[in-house]
Amino acid sequence: MSESVEQHIFMARVAEQSERFRDMVDFLKPVIKEKGAALSTDERNLLSVAFKNLVSQQRTAIRTITAIEQNQKYAKFANGMADYKKRIEEELYRNCDEIINSIKNEVLVKASDDESRAFFLKMIGDYCRYIAESAKGERLEATKTQALTSYQEASGLAEKSLGACNSIRLGLALNFSVFHYEVMQDVKKACELGDKALQDALDKLDDCDEETFRDAQSIIELLRENLALWKEEEDGAGDQ
Incomplete structure (x- = not known):
């Protein structure tokens, strides 16, 4: 493992401990680029944690707002809630698209074993x-x-x-x-x-x-x- 890859993985773990999941993903991007499908099981799991946590906040927020929208008591705020939810949905889509494209372009094209x-x-x-x-x-x-x-x-x-x-x-x-x-x-x-x-x-x-x-x-x-x-x-x- 090259020194830069080792440092990126270490920093990704630091970001995980600090609950800075966007940083965690960014630290792992050069690792994905260099190693592709040759990521070890530990590195693959680290990647899973980074990606999952990056989007979990938005998924939870969307579910929360959807539940509040069902309450007739707050019907007068419907437009504001809809706009806010749309903004979070777009953020989720951007993150998911980034993850999907990263896997397709940097990993899957190099993955040979089943x-x-x-x-x-x-x-x-x-x-x-x-x-x-x-x-x-x-x-x-x-x-x-x-x-x-x-x-x-x-x-x-x-x-x-x-x-x-x-x-x-x-x-x-x-x-x-x-x-x-x-x-x-x-x-x-x-x-x-x-x-x-x-x-x-x-x-x-x-x-x-x-x-x-x-x-x-x-x-x-x-x-x-x-x-x-x-x-x-x-x-x-x-x-x-």
Whole structure:
């Protein structure tokens, strides 16, 4: 590792501790440029933390404003809230587009092994999903298509090359099922995808080493929780 790359990674960790996530992303950009798909697992995880935290504030803010908008008590402030929410949405879109383009142009073009490609394709799917949470019209349709393509390609690679308990494969199934539920509004497909990933993982859980088992368990729990909620909703809809 070159001295400059080592320093950038160190400074990214300092920025993380300081909760300066824009700085964290900026420190990691030269690392992405130099190493591309050759990022280590630790560096990939660092990148995930930086990107996720960069947009989490905007996602939370949009959800908060949307909840306040539902309250009739504040109807007279509707225009002000709508303008403010739009401003935060544009900020979210800019950050997500920056992340997607960075992964496409600096990493994915250099990624040759299936695990690395699956990891970064999943990431593109995730950031398209974050845009799709609040986008409308043409932007929504284009983003949905891009997310679906990325998730599908990542899933094909993961199922071909990664074990059923691999955290990338499981995390991908979790996020892809959430995409079907939240963005595509397809509860049936979300349940099918989640169920398959859960069953495949449970069948192989006894064969895992300790670290894989530990990582898999936390994602399995999330899959179980989501499936319980979604199936209850699906059953409720069927009873009407």
